[in-house]
Amino acid sequence: MDFKFRTSCKHKSDEELMVLFARGKEKAFNEIYKRYSAKLFLFFYQKLYQDKDYAEDFLQNLFLKIIEKAHLFDTGKSFSSWIYTIAYNMCKNEYRKKVDVKEISLDIEELKHNLTFPSNLSNETDLTLFKKKLGIELNKLDEKHNLTFTLRYLDNLSIKEISEVMDCSEGTVKSRLFYTTKKLSKKLKNFKAIKI
Structure with a gap:
């Protein structure tokens, strides 16, 4: 029975898992944690000064908030939006506390799976240079x-x-993405255009 429930968790949506967790099913929470912990660790790491310990603390605090506020989740809405909103607000609160906010950088290695890089990048050296320049511009x-x-x-x-x-x-999101990709394309014109 327990194995059957664990297996069925893998096939449930995030929203269904939150309903089960709110009813006391711990395995549902474990599945949510598996799906989101690595992504959100990276999110905190990027946004909070590339400090591993800091990111781990924030990740732990985020999931404690999820546990405490599971009953507040609106199952008619997207769970990923909800969890990222909480994470984003945690970062905003942290920025407010810091007078001197350090540069926020992006792990360019992770980007290579999500961007279509220019076709004229003929070798690994070109790709490495492109990713480095992209990170600097971001x-x-x-x-x-x-x-x-x-x-x-x-x-x-x-x-x-x-x-x-x-x-x-x-519309604001689209506008920001348009502005960002246009700006990056100009800055990275030596690599031709990036297709996003």
């Missing part, structure tokens, strides 16, 4: 544009989910 962007780009192309959130996380309209 770090020059303000937090909102950097984060919008990260949520879309690294965390694979939809436009709608990003608008919920960042509490802005879908």
Whole structure:
């Protein structure tokens, strides 16, 4: 029976798992943790000064919040939007506490799976140079544009989910993505255009 329940958890949506967890099914929470812990660790690591210990602390606190507030989750909405909204708000609160916020950078290694790189990158050296330059240019962007780009192309959130996380309209999200990709394309013109 226990094995059957564990197996069935893997096939349930995030929203269904949250309903089960709110009813006391711990295995449902374990499945949620498996699905989101690595992605959200990377999210915190990128946004919080590339400090591993910091990211782990924030990840633990995030999942404690999920445990404590499971009953507040609206099953008619997207779980991924909900969890990223909480994570984003945790980062915003942290930024407010810090007077001197360090540069926020993006793990470019992770981006290679989510971007279509220029076709003229003939070898590994070209690709490495491209990723390095992309990372430098992303770090020059303000937090909102950097984060919008990260949520879309690294965390694979939809436009709608990003608008919920960042509490802005879908049009604003599209505008930020357009602005960011246009700017990156100009800065990376030596590599031709990036297709996003």
